[in-house]
Amino acid sequence: MSKEDSPEPPRKAGRPRSEKARAAALAAAYAILKEKGFARVTVEAVASRAGIGKPTIYRHWANARELAMAALMAHGAIQPGKAAQDTADDDPIIALEDQLVAMTARFATPAGRQVALMVAAADSSSELTKSFRNQVIGQSRETARALLTRAVETGRLRADFDMEIALDLLHGPIFYRLLVGHLPLDEGFCRKLISACLRGLEFG
Amino acid sequence: MSKEDSPEPPRKAGRPRSEKARAAALAAAYAILKEKGFARVTVEAVASRAGIGKPTIYRHWANARELAMAALMAHGAIQPGKAAQDTADDDPIIALEDQLVAMTARFATPAGRQVALMVAAADSSSELTKSFRNQVIGQSRETARALLTRAVETGRLRADFDMEIALDLLHGPIFYRLLVGHLPLDEGFCRKLISACLRGLEFG
DNA sequence: TAATTACGTTACGTTGCGTTTCATAATGAG
DNA sequence: CTCATTATGAAACGCAACGTAACGTAATTA
Numbered sequence: 001m002s003k004e005d006s007p008e009p010p011r012k013a014g015r016p017r018s019e020k021a022r023a024a025a026l027a028a029a030y031a032i033l034k035e036k037g038f039a040r041v042t043v044e045a046v047a048s049r050a051g052i053g054k055p056t057i058y059r060h061w062a063n064a065r066e067l068a069m070a071a072l073m074a075h076g077a078i079q080p081g082k083a084a085q086d087t088a089d090d091d092p093i094i095a096l097e098d099q100l101v102a103m104t105a106r107f108a109t110p111a112g113r114q115v116a117l118m119v120a121a122a123d124s125s126s127e128l129t130k131s132f133r134n135q136v137i138g139q140s141r142e143t144a145r146a147l148l149t150r151a152v153e154t155g156r157l158r159a160d161f162d163m164e165i166a167l168d169l170l171h172g173p174i175f176y177r178l179l180v181g182h183l184p185l186d187e188g189f190c191r192k193l194i195s196a197c198l199r200g201l202e203f204g
Numbered sequence: 205m206s207k208e209d210s211p212e213p214p215r216k217a218g219r220p221r222s223e224k225a226r227a228a229a230l231a232a233a234y235a236i237l238k239e240k241g242f243a244r245v246t247v248e249a250v251a252s253r254a255g256i257g258k259p260t261i262y263r264h265w266a267n268a269r270e271l272a273m274a275a276l277m278a279h280g281a282i283q284p285g286k287a288a289q290d291t292a293d294d295d296p297i298i299a300l301e302d303q304l305v306a307m308t309a310r311f312a313t314p315a316g317r318q319v320a321l322m323v324a325a326a327d328s329s330s331e332l333t334k335s336f337r338n339q340v341i342g343q344s345r346e347t348a349r350a351l352l353t354r355a356v357e358t359g360r361l362r363a364d365f366d367m368e369i370a371l372d373l374l375h376g377p378i379f380y381r382l383l384v385g386h387l388p389l390d391e392g393f394c395r396k397l398i399s400a401c402l403r404g405l406e407f408g
Numbered sequence: 409t410a411a412t413t414a415c416g417t418t419a420c421g422t423t424g425c426g427t428t429t430c431a432t433a434a435t436g437a438g
Numbered sequence: 439c440t441c442a443t444t445a446t447g448a449a450a451c452g453c454a455a456c457g458t459a460a461c462g463t464a465a466t467t468a
Contacts, residue, residue, distance in 0.1 A: 117324060117325060119383075119384060120321060120324055120383035120384065121321060121325065124385055133384065133385075133386065137384055137386060138386075141386075148405075156406075157405050157406055157407075158405060158406065158407050161400055161403075161405055162396055162400065164387055165377075165393070165396050165397055165400045166400065166405055168377035168380055168381060168387075168397065169373065169377055169397070169400055169401065169405075171377075171380060172376035172377030172378070172379065172380035172381070173369075173372035173373055173375075173376030173377070173380075174376070175376065175379070175380045175383075175384070176372055176375060176376035176377075176379045176380060177372060177376070179323075179324035179379075179383070180323060180324065180337065180341055180379070181328055181337075182337065182341060182342075183368055183372075189369070192366055192369050193369055193372065193373070196365055196366070196369045196370065196373055196404075197373065197404065197405055198404050198405050198406045199365075199404045199406060200400075200401065200402050200403045200404025200405075200406075200408075201352075201361050201362060201365055201370055201373075201401055201402050201404075202360075202361055202362065202402045202403060202404075202408075203361075203362055203408075204404075204407075204408040
């Protein structure tokens with residue numbers, strides 16, 4: 001259920017799309033992305049570097065932003081790091097902390113900030129955008145959701161909170177500091193944030 | 205202490221900058237911003253509409269983004285709404301709720317989303333960006349900070365939390381939903397968010 | 409073999425950028 | 439008053455990238 005990419009290849013008439021050209025475009029886009037940043041991933045630069053034609057790129061993606069998102073997804077540069085699950089302590093709370101700290105560290109870089117910005121600025125109506133959003137933010141949410149659920153089941157947390165709100169509570173402030181940049185986004189902040197989420201501001 | 209705009213006008217030699225041209229640019233930029241959105245605020249469009257020259261615009265602002273930010277600030281389109289303070293209940297917690305709900309309502313629009321996106325995407329090294337950020341997010345934070353402080357003083361909240369963390373806890377998730385758009389950003393969310401912040405996820 | 413579709417190349421028109429040049433206008437200094 | 443200084447609007451520039459169209463060619467199905 002994880003890969004229903006092509007239910008069936010209906011094999012139309014005519015010359016098939018070149019998978020080689022597609023892969024070359026993704027590779028070139030990813031290379032430019034890493035070397036020169038998001039703004040330099042232009043259709044013309046990718047076409048030139050990949051040795052393919054511009055029209056071919058437009059046959060596969062709507063514009064350079066979508067191509068950049070596709071390149072990031074294709075190269076798995078957004079994966080939440082399975083290390084989080086390896087490090088998973090018996091205590092789901094500690095595991096949650098570790099996972100959020102790791103996620104923060106991955107995003108608190110110029111490249112990570114660009115990825116977050118791409119999510120924020122992307123055209124919401126595009127299917128590719130939705131996939132990208134799911135990879136960038138959905139993954140971390142699902143991991144956190146599982147840990148919170150386990151924490152509730154083992155009696156470490158109350159059970160009467162709204163799960164989506166809780167996830168926003170944990171992730172929102174990180175995203176906020178990352179993009180607004182009003183205050184530093186470091187591990188100390190991340191840990192204090194989690195602590196505050198758990199304890200709340202009121203008297204117990 | 206609120207307007208130390210020009211400590212002194214050092215009156216250099218030569219023709220002075222045309223305040224009329226400056227105002228025309230800001231007005232035209234704001235009009236285009238409202239009518240056609242942020243992306244259409246180009247230096248050429250503003251110059252044409254304002255009846256001024258492109259070089260004049262570049263003499264005042266570094267690029268179209270900064271001009272757009274300046275236009276928004278000049279027209280006070282970002283003010284936090286003093287209504288929040290008027291509505292201020294005796295109970296600072298209720299006042300805080302009202303203020304955050306009002307802020308959310310203002311931002312949960314296409315225009316508000318654009319403003320948030322401008323903050324996120326702006327060049328952090330620019331002074332104008334910092335001013336803009338202060339107007340967009342600083343204002344609401346200061347209001348919330350005052351209310352939280354009052355709530356602590358009147359014994360409604362614990363006093364051992366980190367104020368900046370608390371402010372991020374309240375604002376971050378709103379900003380997050382606004383820009384990521386994974387789930388709706390409405391008043392119900394806003395109120396549940398505040399409730400969760402106050403209570404925390406742990407047992408009391 | 410014919411129809412169909414994608415390929416890479418090349419070229420096109422468009423938009424917007426940021427800069428330069430120009431003659432002209434407005435100010436302060438001498 | 440005259441001069442140096444600086445800003446103005448107008449026009450034009452070269453640059454980059456956009457997205458599209460026109461080719462002739464290659465690959466595939468019917």
